[in-house]
Amino acid sequence: MTTIDTRSPDAGSYEFHVFEDEHAHDDAAEHHHETGTMLGFWLYLMSDCLLFGILFAVHAVIGQNYAAGPSPADLFEIEKIALATAFLLLSSITYGFAAINVQQNNAKVMSIWLIVTLAFGLGFLYLEYLEFSHLWHVGATPMASAFLSSFWILVGTHGLHVTGGSIWLVILLVQVQMHGLTPENKRRIMCLSLFWHFLDLIWIGVFSFVYLAGVLL
Amino acid sequence: MSADTDNHASHDNHAHGSYRSYFIGFVLSVILTAIPFYVVMAEVDISLLWAMVIIFGLGAVQILVHVNYFLHVSVGAEDGWQFMSLLFTATVLVIILAGSIWVMFHLHENMMPAHDTIRRVRDLQ
Structure with missing residues (x-):
């Protein structure tokens, strides 16, 4: 909003003319005029970003203290990480397609894309479960070394976020089934969209830093 | 804009x-x-x-x-608040990450290896 005041020559008082921001007309998306939920949710994501940043910093500091235990090169199977990365990246683009159909009020197509997204998300979680249970069975538990402590907490926190996002996705699918694409449901779907893409972004840091660089160092 | x-x-x-x-x-x-x-x-x-x-x-x-x-x-989104908060977060992250790595690297370098410490203590006598 831009406010311009002009002194009217005769009365000697101020008149206020209020103009709408041009940009607000451009994208005319209703959430801009809503409650600010999207901005609030964005600020939550930024705080979550700091949480992950601290976990990355911890891993940078203690991630090479193997305490005579296994090192990343002994433990990680990069082929499986590549597959998990592909799942998460595919789930990001399918969520994008769902978000486009939200704008077009196409509840049916949107639900299909959300189900595809959920399938990729669950595929990612299954691969992570296989990896963690394998590590546990070979004795690479969080208690084994400083490296494994920070590895489990960092990758585990990301995995918990994806689990939370998947549960949220199921709840939203039920909500849309029950009430259709109401403004509230649209807003929730756009919040989860930010959350889901954000998790994919964090995963870039995880596979680059923890897995790829870990195996080489 | x-x-x-x-x-x-x-x-x-x-x-x-x-x-x-x-x-x-x-x-x-x-x-x-x-x-x-x-x-x-x-x-x-x-x-x-x-x-x-x-x-x-x-x-x-x-x-x-x-x-x-x-x-x-x-x-331009959200009157610039989205971008500003992102820049702020990125700045804090750079400080946390670069600072931790820098400080802890030097701490690690300056920690005397055990055998050096033992030799120095012996030399004192």
Whole structure:
């Protein structure tokens, strides 16, 4: 909003003319005029970003203290990480397609894309479960070394976020089934969209830093 | 509005992107992911330093691709608050990460190895 005041020559008082921001007309998306939920949710994501940043910093500091235990090169199977990365990246683009159909009020197509997204998300979680249970069975538990402590907490926190996002996705699918694409449901779907893409972004840091660089160092 | 946001609006139907913009982001991400994985999995014969440059450099570029094509952050959105909060968070993250690595690296370097400590204590007598 831009406010311009002009002194009217005769009365000697101020008149206020209020103009709408041009940009607000451009994208005319209703959430801009809503409650600010999207901005609030964005600020939550930024705080979550700091949480992950601290976990990355911890891993940078203690991630090479193997305490005579296994090192990343002994433990990680990069082929499986590549597959998990592909799942998460595919789930990001399918969520994008769902978000486009939200704008077009196409509840049916949107639900299909959300189900595809959920399938990729669950595929990612299954691969992570296989990896963690394998590590546990070979004795690479969080208690084994400083490296494994920070590895489990960092990758585990990301995995918990994806689990939370998947549960949220199921709840939203039920909500849309029950009430259709109401403004509230649209807003929730756009919040989860930010959350889901954000998790994919964090995963870039995880596979680059923890897995790829870990195996080489 | 800046030229940047105008450009953005011209090929995006709205703030949530189009099939085209998601597809561009996806293809870029696949390329930027595939290269570092290839370097590690195929055990390409390059120095460790170059491998790290590729992994972290392309990772950083991919993060920017995600921010632009998937999260749709633009300078004008939410009266600039979205972009400002992102810049603030990025600044804090750089301080946390660079500071931790820097301080702890020097702490590690300056910790005397055990055998050195033992020899010095012996020499004192």
